[in-house]
Amino acid sequence: MTTDPAEGREVPGRFPRDPGDAEGRPAPVPPTGAPGPAASAPPSPAPPSAAPPSARAREETGTRAEPARQGVSRAGATWTAVIAGLVVFILLVVFFIQNQDMVQVHFLGLIGPVPLGLALFIAAVAGGVLVAIAGAIRIIQLRAAARRARRGTAR
Known part of the structure; x- marks a missing residue:
């Protein structure tokens, strides 16, 4: 907590005011290792519109600007x-190593011994293909409906 010299009471989260600042902005915080405000030159009066609004708002609240974050690049993705x-590949290898027991598989009249891990993997891939086909059919339906809606509003 700091004491506000203008009001004579403690104000949480505010810097003490610089007596030379006529606009009542908080005193600048010197960088680490730099001499305090007594050794620095008095601030030159600047018009209120000299700093961009966001910089003035940060100055008044005493917050610092965060460094700009970079977006996701193609290389990173x-x-x-x-x-x-x-x-996923390592997990599949472990799955195949742990499920090497031979099982009899009956499919569309074909019968044969297949390792259990391979049979389960084939079943999972077949299920994924069926889901992808159902999703593709639905996407095609939605695109056709959107195309019809565009043509109907354009006429």
Whole structure:
């Protein structure tokens, strides 16, 4: 807590006011290792519109600007996808190693021994293909409906 010299009471989260500042802005905080305000030159009066509004708002609230964050790049996304793919591949290898027992598989009149891990993997891939086909059919239906709606509003 600091004491506000203008009002004579403690104000949480505010810097003490610089007596030379006519607009009542908070005193600047010197960088670490730099001499205090007594050794620095008095601030030159600047018009209120000299600083952009966002800088003035940060100055008044005493907050500092955060460094700009960079967006996701293609290389970063590719790297993440490669790592995820490697993790899935390692899990599949472990799955196949742990499920090497031979089982009899009957499918469309074909009968034969297949390792259990491979049979389960084939079943999972077949299920994924069926879901992808159902999703593709629905996407095609939605696109056709959107195309019809555009043509109907354009006429």
